Amino acid sequence: METDSVKVDSSLWVGTKRYRAVLSGWYFNWTELDKKNREKKTISVPISEVVAVAEGKAEVQPQKRAEDTDRDFTLFYVNRTRGGKRALWCLGRTEFCCPSRDLRDQWVTQLRTALKTHCPSRPRRLLVFVNPYGGKKRAKQVYRSLVAPLFELAGVSTHVVVTERANQARDHILKKDLTGFDGVICVGGDGMFSELLHGVIGRTQQEAGISEHDPTVMLQSCDLHIGIIPAGSTDCVCFATVGVNDPVTSALHIIIGDSQPLDVCSVHHHNTLVRYSVSLVGYGFYGDVLAESERLRWMGPLRYDLSGCLVYLCNRSYEGVVQYLPADPQLSSPRDNMRCLSGCRVCSESTEMLFPHSDSCSSLYSRQLSQYSIGSEGEWMSVEGRYRCVSLTCMSSSCPRSPKGLSPAAHLADGTGDLILVQDTDPLGFLTYLHRHTTSKDQFDLPFVEVHRVKAVRFTLPPGEEDDYHDEERERQSITEGAQGTPKMACNSDVESYGDGSQQYLAAEQEEPGMKDRRRKRRNFLCGLCCSKPPAVSVWNCDGELLPYTEIFCKVHGQLVRLFARGIEDEEGHEENKSCKGRCVLH
Ligand SMILES: CCCCCCCCCCCCC/C=C/[C@@H](O)[C@H](COP(=O)(O)O)NC(C)=O
Ligand SMILES: Nc1ncnc2c1ncn2[C@@H]1O[C@H](COP(=O)(O)OP(=O)(O)O)[C@@H](O)[C@H]1O
C-alpha cells in the first residue's frame, strides 16, 4: 500500500554517531546512542506526533534560532515522560546531520509532505481566550512562556483575547465572525472552559435554527473544537480529558489536532435553558462549597480547601425528590471498574448508536438507539430523602484534588452521566466518603451512597418544602414587575434577546446585583456555624457556576462537543517512550 512505502532511507548523524534512519508511511524511525547507558536504541515517532521539521540546528525560542547549516535539520515531536503518576507530554527535539544538502532537503520535504498527507485535520488558526482572573492569576504568563512558542514553532496562527470581564469569551463566540478559525482555546479553569462551551453550543444551535430552551430537543453536535490550556483552580475538564493539567501537554494535543468527543448535560428550569455542564452538576455539599468559596476567591485554588472544611463542619443535609432515567445497564455500569481511557470501547460503541453510519436500523440497533432519545422509552425511577449531596457527572470528573474523580468508571463520550446520591449520615461517615475521593478505595462502597448510570435527572423539592431562594427570586421579580409593569416569569428572566435575534442566557453571575450577596449571606457558613435555622435549600454548582434555581431538569447529550484531546493515555501503553526521558525542551 502506498502509505507503507519507504519515503526516505539513509544514514544520518545523530550527535557524533552515524546510524540508519527510515521514513516510511506513518513512522519516522532512527537509531541513536543512549548517552546514559551508552547503547544504541531505536526511536520511532508516528508522523501524527511530529510537531515541526526545521532546516538547520533549530531551537524552540525564536530568539535562539541557530544559523541554517545546509546539511542539518531538526525534528520536534511529542515526547512522553513521567510526571509522578501521570504521563506528561513534552517537546522532544533531535538534530540530524546529512551527508549532503540534497539529502537534507529531501528529508525535510518528505517529512513535511508526510505531515500534510497524514494530518489534514491539524488546526492552522486558533482563537485564544486568556482569563487573567482565574486560578493563580498566571494565565497570561503561562500562555506567553509555555504555549505561544509551541504554536509558533508548529506554524499555528492565533488571535489572542485577554478577557476584561466575565462572559466576554462566551459573547465573542456567540456573536463575532469565526470564519477561518479551526478551534477556540481557553487558557483558564473550568469556569472559563464553561464560557467557551456555552459559546460554541449556542452558536451551533443558532446556526442550525434549534431552540436550546426545549428540554426535549436533540441538539446539533458542534464541529468547532475547544482546547484547554489549564490555568485555573480545579482544572477538572482538562485533567479528565488529558489525564494531567499541564499546559505543555495540552498545547501539544492541540497542535497535533487530537479530537475527543465529550458528553454534555443541559440543565433546564421549566422551559428555559439555564446552563450546560460537562463535569459536575452538584447540590448540597459541592454547591455549598462553591457558594462559600466565591467569597474567598482572593485565596486562589486554596479557597476550595477552606470552604470545603467550613461546609463540612456545618454538617448540612437537604430534602429532595430525585427522578432519573436509567441508561442500559448491559452496556456499562458505574461500578464495573472499566476506566475510560484513550480509545475507550464503551465510548466508541456509543458512537455507533449516537451517530449511525447506516440508515437501515437493525432491531438491536434501533432498540439501543432509542435509549439515547429521552421520553419514548425507559422507566423513570424516583427516590426521595434527605441528602448530603446529589451529584450528576457526565465524566469521571477526575482532577488534581481527586485523581480518580467523582465517578471513576464514568465515560467521556458514552451519552450517559452518573448520578451519585449521598444520603444524610453522621459526620464521620461523610468524611469517609469524601476522603475516599483521594484514595484508591471505592467511594460508592458505603451504605449511604448509591450511584446510577443515567440519561436524564429531574430534581424537585418535596411538597411544602419552602424554597427561600425562590421566595427571594419571586420577591425580586415582583420588584422588577412593579418597576416595568410587564410580568416577568421566573423562567424567562434569564433570557434576554439581542437585536440580532440571538438569545443570550444571563448566567447566574449576571443576575440582579444584590441577589448573590443575599444568597451568600444566607449561605455564609462562618455565621452559619452557629445560626439556629440552617437553610432548607442548597444551591446547584454547575461546573463552577452557581445556578439561580433549585428545581432543575438535566439531560445528557452524547458527544455534543469535541476537545483537542485523546482521553487519558494508559501509561503502560507507552513503555518504550519512557526511555526518551530527558530529551525534552521548553520546560
Ligand atoms: C478530606 C478530603 C476531602 C477531599 C474532597 C475531594 C472532593 C473532590 C472534588 C472534585 C470536584 C470535581 C468537580 C469539578 C468542579 C469544577 O468545575 C469546579 C470549578 O472549577 P474551577 O475552579 O472553575 O477550575 N470546582 C469545584 C471544586 O466545584
Ligand atoms: N477578565 C475577567 N474578569 C473577571 N472574571 C472573568 C474574566 N474572565 C473570565 N472570568 C470568569 O472567571 C470565572 C473563573 O474563571 P476560571 O478560569 O474557571 O478560574 P477558576 O478556576 O479559578 O474558577 C469564570 O466563570 C469566568 O466566567
Ligand SMILES: [Ca+2]
Ligand atoms: Ca458520559
